[in-house]
Each structure stands twice: as structure tokens, then as C-alpha cells.
Amino acid sequence: MGRGLVIARGGLNLRESPKTGNVLSTLRRGSKVEILEEETWLKVKKSDGSVGYVLADYIEKEDNDLVDQSTNDTPVSTAVADVLSLANDEQDQCVIKTYANSQFIGKELRADVDFLPHLDRLNQYALDCAVKIYVTSSAREPGRSVSGAIVPPASRSNHLVGHAIDMNLQSASGFFNSSKLKKTNLANLPGEIQDLLNLVKGDEVLRWGGEFNPEDPVHIDDELNRRNPNRWDLKLNSR
Ligand SMILES: [Zn+2]
Incomplete structure (x- = not known):
């Protein structure tokens, strides 16, 4: 399947199984892994031989097969097959679901299914800090969008694809x-409030809007619009 390079700023959790599996260790940015299976979650092997799963969006594949095509005997069809195997229609659909968990209060939280594992983590952080997250806004309905329309960068909000929440916080x-x-x-x-915000800031996927410029301190998202703009487009167009 090839090899991959870890590109996550804060390192990447190596998990026993996809999504919510136990964290085996943390991969540093720049470290290399051997890719064994290819999905949203990649099954990878570290140099020490340990095997686990990481979020695929944070691994940049080293496309050795494509680089030296002119001097290489590898048939082109092999490279094409590899690239095609990256396509995953399911990940490109926006499927909005209602989400509830122990630490979430306030308005109904609606989010894309791919955002739910991140909300699970956020709930755990809030639980650890004894903080409740009062949701004020989550998935927003896109205006009448024409399929295939190009959305200007400033309005490519993660709220439009169910990958963001706005919140206030409540504690003792x-x-x-x-x-x-x-x-x-x-x-x-x-x-406890500082602790929670620091956990969000330190998360490998989540971002706290308090660090945006201009700041948006009630906002939390997973950066899908920048991490994977193509998927953001496809998800918006699937709504
Ligand atoms: Zn927001």
C-alpha cells in the first residue's frame, strides 16, 4: 500500500482500532509509517513494529510509484488503481444526525456523522473538567446552493456541513x-474552563475559535474546510 508521513501539527494518536479505540501511542509529526489498510482511518505500522489506526487526513501519502514513472517499470495501471482506491463516496456525503451526550446542554446539537467521534472526545474532555457545554448553534442549513457552485472562502463555514458548534460553557x-x-x-x-479550552487546543483535530483571527471564542470545529476542502465541497453539495 505504500508509506506515509505524519503531518498533524500536534502529533497523531495511534489507536488499537478505528475511531474510539484505545490510544496505543502518539506519532510525532514527520514520523513515517507503513500503510496497511486505507479508509478514513488508516491502519499503520510504526518503525518499532506496533500496528494501529490513525486519522487518514493527517497522513500525506508518499507517492513513490508516481514520481519516477519515466524510469520505472511499474505499469501505470498500478498507480492508477492505488489512487482510485482512495475514493470513498461515503465520506463525501453529509449525513446530519442529532447528537446527545452527558456534557452537552442547550440547543439540539446536529452534526455530520463524521464529526460525531470528535464530539465524543469533546464530551470526555468536558466530563474530565466537570464542565457543561451549552450549545447555541451547530449544523446550519446552507442557503439555496446550486450543485457544484463555488463557495467563496470566507463563507466556507464548517457549520454548513455539520462540522462545527457554537457554545457557552457552564461549571460550578x-x-x-x-x-x-x-x-x-x-x-x-x-x-476547569481553562483546562477544557486547553484540551480542545491540544486536540489533534479540534480547533478553538478563540485562536482565530478575528477570534470566535464560542466556536469549535475540526478544520474540515482547510484540512480537506474537496471533501467539504462534496459534503456541502450532498446536502
Ligand atoms: Zn461557529
Whole structure:
């Protein structure tokens, strides 16, 4: 299947099984793995021989077969077959589901099925910090979009494909809205709120909007619009 290079900024969890499997170890950015199976979750092998699963979007495949085609005896059909095997229609569909979990309160949370494992992790972070996440907005309906229309970058919100939430936070210390969650106010926030935001910031996929410019401190998403703009387009067009 070839080899791959870890490109996740904060490293990448190597899991026993896809999605919610136990974390075996963390792969550093720049480390190389042998790709054994190819899905949204890649089954990979580290140099020490341990095998597990990582999120495919954070592995850039080294396409050795394609580089030296002129001097290489490998038939072109092999390379084409490899590339075709990357296609995964299911991942390109936006399937919006209602999500509920112990730490989520507020408005109904609606999200794409591919975002749900990230929400599970977010719920665990909130549980660990004894914080409730008050949802104010999640999946948004796209305006009347013409299939195949090009959406300008500024409006390529992850809310449109169900990969973002807007939230306020609640703990024993009180309720924290957008003005309280501002980055400049971070140091004044109680420990459990800081802890939760730091867990989100340290997550391999999730982003906290408090770090955006301009900041959007009530926003959390998985960066699908930048991580995989093509899939973002396909998901939007499938709505
Ligand atoms: Zn938002």
C-alpha cells in the first residue's frame, strides 16, 4: 500500500482500532509509517513494529510509484488503481444526525456523522473538567446552493456541513459566554474552563475559535474546510 508521513501539527494518536479505540501511542509529526489498510482511518505500522489506526487526513501519502514513472517499470495501471482506491463516496456525503451526550446542554446539537467521534472526545474532555457545554448553534442549513457552485472562502463555514458548534460553557463557577471566553480574559477564567479550552487546543483535530483571527471564542470545529476542502465541497453539495 505504500508509506506515509505524519503531518498533524500536534502529533497523531495511534489507536488499537478505528475511531474510539484505545490510544496505543502518539506519532510525532514527520514520523513515517507503513500503510496497511486505507479508509478514513488508516491502519499503520510504526518503525518499532506496533500496528494501529490513525486519522487518514493527517497522513500525506508518499507517492513513490508516481514520481519516477519515466524510469520505472511499474505499469501505470498500478498507480492508477492505488489512487482510485482512495475514493470513498461515503465520506463525501453529509449525513446530519442529532447528537446527545452527558456534557452537552442547550440547543439540539446536529452534526455530520463524521464529526460525531470528535464530539465524543469533546464530551470526555468536558466530563474530565466537570464542565457543561451549552450549545447555541451547530449544523446550519446552507442557503439555496446550486450543485457544484463555488463557495467563496470566507463563507466556507464548517457549520454548513455539520462540522462545527457554537457554545457557552457552564461549571460550578458560573456561566461563560462569548465575552467571558475572550482570549484576553482567559487568564481570569476558573481552572476547569481553562483546562477544557486547553484540551480542545491540544486536540489533534479540534480547533478553538478563540485562536482565530478575528477570534470566535464560542466556536469549535475540526478544520474540515482547510484540512480537506474537496471533501467539504462534496459534503456541502450532498446536502
Ligand atoms: Zn461557529
